[in-house]
Amino acid sequence: MANSKHTYDYGVIGNCAYLALIGKDTNISWMCWPRFDSSFIFGSLLDKKKGGEFSVRPSDPHFRCNQYYIENTNVLCTEIENTHGRYRVTDFAPRFHHSERYFKPIMLIRKIEPLSGTPHIKVTCNPVGDYGSIQPDHVRGSNHITYLGLEEHVRLTTNVSLTYIIDETPFVLNETKYLVLTFGEPLEAPLLNTAESFLVKTIAYWRNWVKSTSISNYYQTQVIRSALALKIHQYEDTGAIIAASTTSLPEAPHSTRNWDYRFCWMRDSYYILTAFNNIGHFEEMERYFHYIANVSVQAKDRFQPLYAINGASKLTEKELDLEGYLGNKPVRIGNDAYTHIQNDVYGQVLVALLPLYVDRRFIDAGRVESLKLVYHTVNKLEQYIHEADAGLWEFRHLKQMHCYTFLFHWAGANAAWKIGQYLQDDTLTKLANRLRQEAAARIEECQDRERGVYTNAIGSKYLDASTLQLIMMGYLDPSSELARTHLRNLEKELKTPEGLFYRYRHADDFGTPETTFLICSFWYIEALACVGRLDDAMREFEKILQYTNHLGLLSEDVDAKTGSQWGNFPQAYSHVGLVNAAYRISKKIDLPNFL
Structure with a gap:
């Protein structure tokens, strides 16, 4: 194999x-x-x-x-x-x-x-x-x-x-x-x-x-297939969107990185809502918002990284006596990541709430009902802003002060500040502004000034593809030299010759990752477009399309050497990545010249 x-x-x-x-x-x-x-x-x-x-x-x-x-x-x-x-x-x-x-x-x-x-x-x-x-x-x-x-x-x-x-x-x-x-x-x-x-x-x-989608002509066929795949991963009864329909398809053969992905990850809310907004689908956004709101209101203390599609919080992980995909064991149901501390989720919820105040398709009633949730979430962000966590990639035995977490503290506080401005709520505005400054200060502690790059965590030398979001979310000015050097450092360490991207290259609880993570490749393409390297972005986008199956469906992971698909399939977030990357490029190019 x-x-x-x-x-x-x-x-x-x-x-x-x-x-x-x-x-x-x-x-x-x-x-x-x-x-x-x-x-x-x-x-x-x-x-x-x-x-x-x-x-x-x-x-x-x-x-x-x-x-x-x-x-x-x-x-x-x-x-x-x-x-x-x-x-x-x-x-x-x-x-x-x-x-x-x-x-x-x-x-x-x-x-x-x-x-x-x-x-x-x-x-x-x-x-x-x-x-x-x-x-x-x-x-x-x-x-x-x-x-x-x-x-x-x-x-x-x-x-x-x-x-x-x-x-x-x-x-x-x-x-x-x-x-x-x-x-x-x-x-x-x-x-x-x-x-x-x-x-x-x-x-x-x-x-x-x-027909009701707003999709440009840039690789329209591929975007349509991704949009259709993403749509059916929404459990319409509650609005939840699952990461994938499968469990225990290995990230790499015999790696034991076999996880149940039939749940809704709150910490991916921003990317999902962005994808539906980019294709002009309001209904799915609204249903997903209601799911996030319902789950958030039920959370007594912390927000979990993930929940069941009915909002249930306990997702006890256990192994089944099954032979596994191509003999890959264990076969797991449930996911113990629900017990992890991932503090970026508070920023994710706040960014998810922002469209209620800036998108005129939402009525005033929705804004008023969400205000308590905004305050509740901002208070939680304030409570946990300086706490180490398991990070985006859900390390099971490692807590750090992750740059990505601080980025979403910053983004969430920024969203809360904008909501405060909209409502003319001085209390919310002042609190959000203070938290925004605190989060920015912690992000700067992750900067390796000698290399001109932001590392994965305070005091760490390792790089992480999640910090591409510093450029995409506007923390770093895309036209700045720092944004360009940060991107070049990530390319040098995490990009493969095939254009694929590793999440990180250091060892974790299960050793060093063997396969690349597709959504990181799409983040890279977006970052290229942001800094003005449009030709590179288009070239890399075309490369990634070869990693679909015969129907245009994407997995979670790809082996860079063989081009093999691994991980749960089809992976909703990989298709989210494709939709968002294509949208980012299409906004930068004169489409008639590429038809």
Whole structure:
């Protein structure tokens, strides 16, 4: 594996209620029901034996595959061809407007169409529960199979012979077939008409959603795919946006850096809200703001770095008896990072609240309701501004006075100052201004004046890609020599010849990081654009695009030597990085010259 390029050969579908990964062999390799953070119902991604299966495979194991999205949608097509013939499986999670609401049922629809010849196929549907420890009984109905023993009844409604499915017997596909898998509430409506109607409406919904975005012509196709991927990582019921739909996909082979990312990281609020603002999507911003507000109000003392999608604070980490992705153990659910002290989160919340006061799309009621939260958060920032923490990268056994944390103290205090100015609240303005000055003073303690660079922490010699944000967030004047020398130092130490960026190069709790972190590469591109190195930014952006999979989806990490994808997949924050980097470049260039 070390000498070959590893990619995640999966597409992702979803409807803002659940997500599913579908392999080129048509198998649903990962799907958690009924929520993003529930047990998988199909999880062969992490265990071939215990993970169950839902596939429409050819009877002959030798076949060719072509997988693609219907343009500008999250509807996935997988075409299979061998000596017997060719067929297409269209997979989607229904989503459209119905009765003045979004219709987003816990339902997976698979349409199977013969395209040429006489394809021989085998339909297998074996859901599991409790991370593979429950093998449900099945009960045959007239045109459906009900799987018993899971959290709720799971039902497969189909016009495929139930005998063929239960016995896993191959058959000739000579007409279009449908498979509708439901959780809890079964499909009682006519199968064919319902499936076709839902498909047409879902395609129309996604295309209208794309039309409503404000995306420039700069690598528009790639930005649209990233925006679509980011959209379905929002759990619409609460507004939370998860980092990724998966758990325990390793950052590097056998590194044991296998984490559960099916949670919402508060400390990434700024980047997510920026991405949605950059594509002109107000609704997602508003839902995410409400999630942040609800979680923040519930926090009794400290804000945690991450929360569950329902706002739950306890995310106890445990290991499962599963074989792991390509044998990589451990397989973890939960994430002990919820116990960490990451004080940049207070600045993240304040920066997230700022649009309520500067964006005229928000009404006055929202501003008034948020003022208590502003004061509460500013007071917490004041309380913890001089405290060492685990930092952005969640070091498990290391606390430092991190430059990045002080940057968000500065940015959060600056946001609070602007809110105070807007409200003509002298008390808030004075407090915020004092905290802004204190944070700036601590940032300056991180400067290595001899090298002309800011290090990762006070008293440290190590560099960290997170300090690129000093330029991007305006702490450093992008036109200054200090900004340029800081960037050059980071390039020299953390950039690979391929244009990828490490988070840092010093050892942590698990040794020295082996793979690069994609969002850092996008931060680098933004920083290049900020300091006026536009040609470099465009060149590096084009380089990064080669690290997508066959569908334009990004992982969390990339091995610089092989170009391999690693880490949880698809990674929402990598797609956030792509959207924001493309936006930053597009604002700097004369687009007609690049069409």
